[in-house]
Amino acid sequence: MSTEPRPRVGVVVFPGSNDDRDAALALEGLGAEAILVWHGDDELPDLGAVVLPGGFSYGDYLRCGAIARFSPAMRAVADFAANGGLVLGICNGFQVLCEAGLLPGALRPNMSLAFVCRDVAVRVERTDTPFTSRCETSQELTIPVKHGEGCYFADEELLAELEASGQVVLRYREDDNPNGSIDGIAGVANAEGNVFGLMPHPEHAVDSLLGSTDGALVLGSLLDAVRDRALATA
């Protein structure tokens, strides 16, 4: 049994978040100490990483994620990210990060206009990120999506920039794009590489009873990165 401290990961709870506890449970199962952070808190505790969970923050009024970015906790998360802190946004968390300008692009209603809730196949495009280091190049992961507005959009110029700088980390398999995302983009990172958002839910794929454990590769990579950083600064 290792005695090294468990990586501390904050999970922000917005009004309307509904995957916050699932994310915390999945992280704890992988060896983290998950700490729920209330959206009204304007300071983060001492954390190695922050997760913005899925759900419908602030009712998803106006545009998904548009209101959540004004919460005190998000200002703290923006500062955390600006200082190089690791931030993972899942589904609604991805939408919040895009609206907050911490990630490029925007998420639009699914092309089908239908809410999609099923497993999808995503291909790992980059393994040299703090969020995919446990994956193999081009590895295909099975992770569920459940969203109505997950159609990733970037205009031509931005898209070229993202591709050139290798910020597209996850892509839906060509025949399995659930929402019409441009170029099949399922997950993108910021230019610095410390902020990452994806529509699929890794926290719902950490137990073989639920059909897949591939989500653990994403969350486990994040925990590895937190541990590595702690060692580097120790």
Added chain:
Amino acid sequence: MRVSVLVRPKPGILDPQGEAVEASLRHLGFAVDDARVGRLVDLEVDASDAASAREQVERMCAELLANPLIESYEIELPEGS
């Protein structure tokens, strides 16, 4: 001052809502094309003149009401103001 903001999906942005509305209208027998669905925000703005109201609403659009990557907006002020 009463101000209206019209928010539209930018040209070229896929608008599945507009497509669904268009398909339904055609189903009803209307000969329509290129339907786009946006958003209308009516506001009561505390401003002494139109220029100041417009300036405030421009900032509201930039900061919250529209996402510049995917949406355009148009500000309508009362006639004669």
